[in-house]
Amino acid sequence: MKLATLKDGTRDGKLVVVSKDLTRYCAADNIAPTLQAALDNWDEIAPKLEALYTDVEHQAVPTERFHEREAHSPLPRAYQWADGSAYINHVELVRKARGAEVPESFYHDPLMYQGGSDNFLAPRDDIPLKDTKWGCDMEGEIAVVTDDVPMGVTSEQAADHIKLVMLVNDVSLRGLIPGELAKGFGFFQSKPASAFSPVAVTPDELGDAWKGSVIHLPLMVDYNGKAFGRANAGVDATFSLADLVAHAAKTRDLGAGTIIGSGTVSNQGPEGDPGKPVAEGGLGYSCIAEIRMIETIADGEAKTRFMAPGDTVRVEMKDAEGHSIFGAIEQKVVEA
């Protein structure tokens, strides 16, 4: 099924069930007022939402026109957002650009940071930026939402705790990252509010494209109206989303509604080619930092600048038939 949260003036919005083609919705707040409430009691609530989804698909209930611009992030705020690095190619490029090796451990022990989850942006909200020197960047990623996950689960067990899948634009302030990482405590100011896709879907909606807790489809990232990234999320994933959930649960239980991200989707390209613009037949990039690294490796310096007020980003994923699965994240950077 497909779920969304409509803006209704409250902090947590209103839960709705959305038709597979994203054109219609039916309010589900009589089943659970919010998506968090549904996740808090998923085993009991999900079958009721599924039944409503069937009715929506069969036009057996009245529905209204679904507008992606009216949607919040599916969880407008969450109790946990942790972002991993499944696509080590991204990390390899970062390191290569500064002449550093990737530690061997990165291939079996995922990188993961704890992100802020108190105030997500809606998928069509502007990205407020106070200072262009902060180096604003997008990161196109996949994210999953779990129910309650007990401490110490295996990857296989973790897979069963993945209840919903969505896309995320993990906004990053590249200019603030080196200073913060040098302090040793990880990202904080360098990771302002992220935005998620208008719709979250259950893994079964992905059909054959959901295999081994990875989506085997290209992530479409457009920048200022042009194709920028088409990396396939099913290629070069060193870790699955289930691996990342298990990593997060190693020393503690995870509460229902925990969001775990894949990190920037990034492919090696043919014959280890680290990347080529989409316009030149390459797979492109899911973030600006990556094209800057390619430029640095090739020419000794980065030419593409980071985002400034007026720049736009679009993140979407389409199924084999070319239909949008999650709706599109569409954001513009504005002066804060």
Add this chain to the structure above:
Amino acid sequence: MKLATLKDGTRDGKLVVVSKDLTRYCAADNIAPTLQAALDNWDEIAPKLEALYTDVEHQAVPTERFHEREAHSPLPRAYQWADGSAYINHVELVRKARGAEVPESFYHDPLMYQGGSDNFLAPRDDIPLKDTKWGCDMEGEIAVVTDDVPMGVTSEQAADHIKLVMLVNDVSLRGLIPGELAKGFGFFQSKPASAFSPVAVTPDELGDAWKGSVIHLPLMVDYNGKAFGRANAGVDATFSLADLVAHAAKTRDLGAGTIIGSGTVSNQGPEGDPGKPVAEGGLGYSCIAEIRMIETIADGEAKTRFMAPGDTVRVEMKDAEGHSIFGAIEQKVVEA
């Protein structure tokens, strides 16, 4: 006023107003069902809770016996928990023990990490530990809860956004920290669920002890039934809690119910003495890592081991008259 959240079988518990002496409570769920709900609409809700508090104090409403053991953490789960390092002495000791300098920037740019907030322990919950090699430690700290904080506030403005104050035991797995910090993305597995004091209080409850957004009182940490730490939270605070809130809000808004921690309370002691056991007239330590650092500096190696199943920790703070302000965090480590 003093507020608590009683365990009632739900994830977010039931909001109650507690008498100043912590002996009685009156349910406040007719005013706001949960503490988060109160914080979401604080300007409207707080005066009603204050009025009820006055009635509780005057015995003008029926009350019931308050038992600290029946309390959740005031926010059993939160949308944000970020922990700073106000007491640089703690950082200085860590560095000194390994022969490293403290960067000058640490004295004006606070350390802060984003913590997990999906599943806090209750103040009397056991601390589940899977492996003693993980090096389980307590960290006695002060924490504040904010309402909505706009991006870019100054420290002075941030002070007005501090709505509640409480204590926290920030559980840390010291054995996992070096590996995680070496990866560069900060703490994750090394910071399992924390526990907060049974009661959260408005700053005015602290009277003269709340000055410059710092509490000028000793933090009492007992370990296995013996006095372990008596560091004064008003001494050697390089940053106030308002400074830390402003730091957190530099690049993003903070949502209502954001919890910001002070980091381990730590004093330099007389004449820069880095610490001495309470039994020997010193101020002791608010975490085991610190006594281990003192031992390492003095003797080249740490003798005190980290916590193992059966070990207990107690964190409390008393006012000038010797009355407990927040109730006590009392936890025992158990095998997970």
